[in-house]
Amino acid sequence: MKFLTTIILTALLGYAATLYSAWWSFAITSLIVAVAIHQKPAKAFAAGFIALALLHGIHAMIINSANDGILAQRVANVLPLGGSSFILVLITAFIGGVISGFAALTGSFARSAAR
Amino acid sequence: MKTVPFILAVICAGITISLIVSLDVQLPAGGSKTPRLGYFLSPAKGFWQNAEPVNEDFNGELKLQNLHGNAEVYFDERLVPHVYADNEHDAFFIEGYLHAKFRLWQMDFQTRAAGGRLSEIMGDSSNGTNFLKVDKFFRRLGMVYAAENSLKTIEADPETKAVYDAYAEGVNAYINTLDESSYPFEYKLLNYKPELWTNLKSALFLKYMSLDLAGFEEDFEKTNAKSIFTKEQYAALFPYGHDSLDPIIPKATPLPKQGVNMTPPATADSLYFTFKRTVAPVEPPIKPDKENGSNNWAVAPSKTKNGAAILCNDPHLSLYLPSLWYEIQLTTPTLNVYGVGFPGAPSVIIGFNDNCAWGFTNAERDVRDYYEVKFKDTTMQQYWYNGSWHQTQFRDEIIKIKDKSSDTEHIAMTVWGPVMYDKSYPDKLNTNKAYACCWKAHSGSNELKTFYKLDHAKNYNDYLDAISTYQCPGQNMLFATKSGDIVLKQQGQFPAKWRGQGDFIMPGDDTSFAWRGFIPDSANLIMHNPERGFVSSANQLPYDTSYPYYLGGTYPMYRGYLINRLLQNMNNITVDDMKHLQTNNYNVFAEMARPVLLKYINENNLNSNEKKYLDVFKSWNLYNDSNQAGATVFSLWWDSLMTTTYSDEFSQSSLPLPWPEQTTLLDGIIKDSTAYLFADNTNTSEKETTADNINIAFKKITDTLMHLDLLHKLEWGRFKESGMRHLLRIPALSKLKLPSGGGRNIINAYTQFHGPSWRMVVELTDKINAYGIYPGGQSGNPGSKYYDMFISDYLPGNYYKLLFANKTEMQQYQQLKGKLIFTKS
Numbered sequence: 001m002k003f004l005t006t007i008i009l010t011a012l013l014g015y016a017a018t019l020y021s022a023w024w025s026f027a028i029t030s031l032i033v034a035v036a037i038h039q040k041p042a043k044a045f046a047a048g049f050i051a052l053a054l055l056h057g058i059h060a061m062i063i064n065s066a067n068d069g070i071l072a073q074r075v076a077n078v079l080p081l082g083g084s085s086f087i088l089v090l091i092t093a094f095i096g097g098v099i100s101g102f103a104a105l106t107g108s109f110a111r112s113a114a115r
Numbered sequence: 116m117k118t119v120p121f122i123l124a125v126i127c128a129g130i131t132i133s134l135i136v137s138l139d140v141q142l143p144a145g146g147s148k149t150p151r152l153g154y155f156l157s158p159a160k161g162f163w164q165n166a167e168p169v170n171e172d173f174n175g176e177l178k179l180q181n182l183h184g185n186a187e188v189y190f191d192e193r194l195v196p197h198v199y200a201d202n203e204h205d206a207f208f209i210e211g212y213l214h215a216k217f218r219l220w221q222m223d224f225q226t227r228a229a230g231g232r233l234s235e236i237m238g239d240s241s242n243g244t245n246f247l248k249v250d251k252f253f254r255r256l257g258m259v260y261a262a263e264n265s266l267k268t269i270e271a272d273p274e275t276k277a278v279y280d281a282y283a284e285g286v287n288a289y290i291n292t293l294d295e296s297s298y299p300f301e302y303k304l305l306n307y308k309p310e311l312w313t314n315l316k317s318a319l320f321l322k323y324m325s326l327d328l329a330g331f332e333e334d335f336e337k338t339n340a341k342s343i344f345t346k347e348q349y350a351a352l353f354p355y356g357h358d359s360l361d362p363i364i365p366k367a368t369p370l371p372k373q374g375v376n377m378t379p380p381a382t383a384d385s386l387y388f389t390f391k392r393t394v395a396p397v398e399p400p401i402k403p404d405k406e407n408g409s410n411n412w413a414v415a416p417s418k419t420k421n422g423a424a425i426l427c428n429d430p431h432l433s434l435y436l437p438s439l440w441y442e443i444q445l446t447t448p449t450l451n452v453y454g455v456g457f458p459g460a461p462s463v464i465i466g467f468n469d470n471c472a473w474g475f476t477n478a479e480r481d482v483r484d485y486y487e488v489k490f491k492d493t494t495m496q497q498y499w500y501n502g503s504w505h506q507t508q509f510r511d512e513i514i515k516i517k518d519k520s521s522d523t524e525h526i527a528m529t530v531w532g533p534v535m536y537d538k539s540y541p542d543k544l545n546t547n548k549a550y551a552c553c554w555k556a557h558s559g560s561n562e563l564k565t566f567y568k569l570d571h572a573k574n575y576n577d578y579l580d581a582i583s584t585y586q587c588p589g590q591n592m593l594f595a596t597k598s599g600d601i602v603l604k605q606q607g608q609f610p611a612k613w614r615g616q617g618d619f620i621m622p623g624d625d626t627s628f629a630w631r632g633f634i635p636d637s638a639n640l641i642m643h644n645p646e647r648g649f650v651s652s653a654n655q656l657p658y659d660t661s662y663p664y665y666l667g668g669t670y671p672m673y674r675g676y677l678i679n680r681l682l683q684n685m686n687n688i689t690v691d692d693m694k695h696l697q698t699n700n701y702n703v704f705a706e707m708a709r710p711v712l713l714k715y716i717n718e719n720n721l722n723s724n725e726k727k728y729l730d731v732f733k734s735w736n737l738y739n740d741s742n743q744a745g746a747t748v749f750s751l752w753w754d755s756l757m758t759t760t761y762s763d764e765f766s767q768s769s770l771p772l773p774w775p776e777q778t779t780l781l782d783g784i785i786k787d788s789t790a791y792l793f794a795d796n797t798n799t800s801e802k803e804t805t806a807d808n809i810n811i812a813f814k815k816i817t818d819t820l821m822h823l824d825l826l827h828k829l830e831w832g833r834f835k836e837s838g839m840r841h842l843l844r845i846p847a848l849s850k851l852k853l854p855s856g857g858g859r860n861i862i863n864a865y866t867q868f869h870g871p872s873w874r875m876v877v878e879l880t881d882k883i884n885a886y887g888i889y890p891g892g893q894s895g896n897p898g899s900k901y902y903d904m905f906i907s908d909y910l911p912g913n914y915y916k917l918l919f920a921n922k923t924e925m926q927q928y929q930q931l932k933g934k935l936i937f938t939k940s
Contacts, residue, residue, distance in 0.1 A: 023157035024135045059158035067166035071898030075162055077847030092156045095138060102131040109124035113117050
């Protein structure tokens with residue numbers, strides 16, 4: 001339950017943060033959540049990762065679907081990813097996940113250090 | 116405090132920060148740089164935000180301070196905005212706003228290109244393009260200098276200044292709504308930010324069009340040609356006028372008397388027509404497309420089925436995405452106009468209003484020349500002119516370069532214009548000579564005034580008034596009214612030149628080689644309601660070569676010839692007839708050339724493969740339709756014949772030379788079938804004839820034809836591989852390898868990346884009946900379905916009915932894509 005709550009909270013705050021601040025601002029909210037809701041390092045990382053990977057992945061997929069994949073396909077050729085918008089969504093999700101995961105891990109260790 | 120977790124926390128924080136930092140910078144990739152990937156791929160900020168929902172509605176309400184009244188904008192199903200404003204200020208404000216909303220990056224990029232500022236955003240080179248070199252070219256050519264001069268002229272005229280100001284306010288009103296999540300796609304890709312719009316940017320954009328349309332010359336190439344050809348050879352290779360020419364103003368028209376003495380200076384033979392010396396030619400990195408041209412014609416009510424004049428225009432330009440044009444209707448109590456304009460400048464450029472319609476083709480006149488300047492010493496502080504040393508003015512152009520320190524071009528300014536080439540600007544042969552560029556576009560001018568007045572024009576006199584101040588780039592200005600007037604005039608300020616003046620680099624020591632002022636406007640002939648019932652132009656010579664002023668330039672003539680031939684025989688003309696004429700793929704050049712080729716080809720010497728392709732050519736219907744293989748054979752054969760005939764003579768110089776026109780060879784063979792001056796290959800001991808060359812040229816292309824055949828690329832459309840490239844030339848953002856007919860010398864002048872950029876047919880009936888299409892789409896956003904939506908209709912030659920509607924009609928329009936309400940706050 002705690003794990004799930006952390007994921008949901010991390011995702012919500014991460015979404016809100018990037019609406020109003022820099023693209024990477026979710027790292028700060030992921031860290032804060034990990035400090036506030038203490039979990040073991042592995043779990044903290046997993047929660048941080050899953051939250052942002054899901055947030056970014058689903059957000060990208062919703063946009064992509066409304067757009068009929070027009071732009072993602074073009075970008076997947078520019079980058080180049082062989083025109084696969086699926087890989088583009090995966091990378092989008094992964095970047096969010098990995099930064100958020102490490103931020104949460106930082107939070108978890110920091111909380112342990114402070115105790 | 117526990118030490119181990121603390122250290123781990125610091126390490127993890129370090130990893131997190133390094134991840135963020137490395138994803139927040141541009142990384143080198145190939146010859147260019149990646150976007151800031153973290154930002155670019157962020158669903159909340161990056162490119163995903165530019166992926167516009169396909170069912171996007173464009174409704175909105177805007178409260179803006181700078182408006183004078185209220186306005187409504189209705190988007191039809193093609194996303195063409197129909198603007199209904201209380202006053203003209205607001206109409207042009209909204210035009211600016213909409214241009215920015217749909218085309219901001221394009222406007223920014225094109226004006227940066229014109230002003231030599233690409234290095235600022237692209238770096239000194241990227242993906243194999245040397246942007247610094249491109250920027251230097253534009254700066255040294257004097258583009259910014261020219262735009263500044265025009266800006267002064269524009270701002271001295273309160274009427275046009277108000278239009279420009281309103282437009283810039285509108286563009287900036289949109290820019291001010293942007294943040295990093297809503298920047299257009301390319302800003303995110305290239306990682307830079309929009310900057311505010313200025314009137315100078317609009318002026319720069321119009322100078323860019325001047326370069327495109329009145330910037331073609333081959334003065335250095337031709338000067339080089341003088342070093343290897345005799346006067347006779349040169350005259351045969353680069354003749355003045357051609358036999359099959361049908362000028363815009365028919366040959367029998369009385370020509371004006373010479374106003375100014377047009378005798379060449381006494382020193383011309385010793386200093387200019389020398390055909391000896393070699394000059395260091397510096398090939399400019401940018402050359403306007405030689406094929407930049409257009410068709411326009413209007414037919415009188417007497418020749419049409421409905422008894423109303425019909426006006427047609429299709430300007431031929433490089434076809435890019437986003438498209439050069441943006442379609443719009445602007446309506447106020449004093450204005451009601453529909454057509455296309457340039458994102459980057461206010462007003463409708465080509466279009467129609469309640470009373471009349473207008474369109475343009477390029478005049479193709481050479482208005483850019485070079486003068487050799489002698490400086491006293493290497494500081495270039497003084498130069499020799501009219502028997503004494505004159506003080507040089509200098510203009511420093513600072514080119515900012517991304518991630519590097521900036522470059523300064525220290526440009527000497529002379530009476531002739533900016534010194535474009537000197538020892539500081541690439542001169543591979545190190546001649547240390549300096550050449551000033553004298554270009555009509557350098558002078559301040561106010562072209563917008565003409566378009567603005569045409570937008571308001573009601574009749575023939577308004578047309579004359581509108582075009583009277585127009586200077587550059589010279590255009591054939593076509594006009595037709597509901598009352599049945601049709602009229603065509605070549606308008607512009609053209610230098611008065613003696614025969615041959617400005618073909619080569621001229622001595623700049625004194626005034627003797629200067630332009631003899633400008634051709635008086637009365638000598639720019641007009642054709643108003645001619646008896647033949649139509650007027651037309653397609654970039655051919657405006658007048659017969661007996662015109663008293665020299666018409667230097669390059670003039671394609673086959674389109675014009677065919678248009679006139681077809682129009683002559685047409686009666687009861689309908690709008691559909693005109694659409695068919697605009698998209699006509701008949702190759703009249705091939706009609707004249709094929710008999711010559713077939714006369715000399717020796718079929719007995721051909722193997723079975725060669726015979727097969729000759730049969731393809733023989734049975735060709737002479738149309739450059741997409742599915743015609745004969746057009747491919749002809750195109751390759753004629754190019755091969757040109758090379759076979761001329762390459763021996765032209766290989767005498769390793770420096771750039773002008774290449775003869777296709778017509779020149781055809782005329783040469785027809786006139787002199789047995790001993791054409793250039794038929795013999797000077798590199799062989801045998802004496803080749805024209806017949807030999809035609810056979811050799813055909814055999815040379817057989818391998819290519821077989822190869823194309825194997826790849827199923829023999830059909831013209833597959834061989835030509837037409838397309839529209841994105842301005843950054845990124846294939847994924849372009850539309851490439853599209854099967855399409857047309858080509859050089861064809862009315863449908865669609866070559867690979869160049870062709871009809873807007874096709875318009877306007878029937879001037881009581882309720883105007885107009886059709887048009889351009890190869891692109893109203894949105895410049897590659898993430899929008901409107902980005903390229905017209906292309907699939909453009910290729911087969913379809914048109915859209917242009918919706919010239921009043922506000923009530925738009926309110927009831929069924930297929931609205933949205934309504935933007937502008938209110939004054």
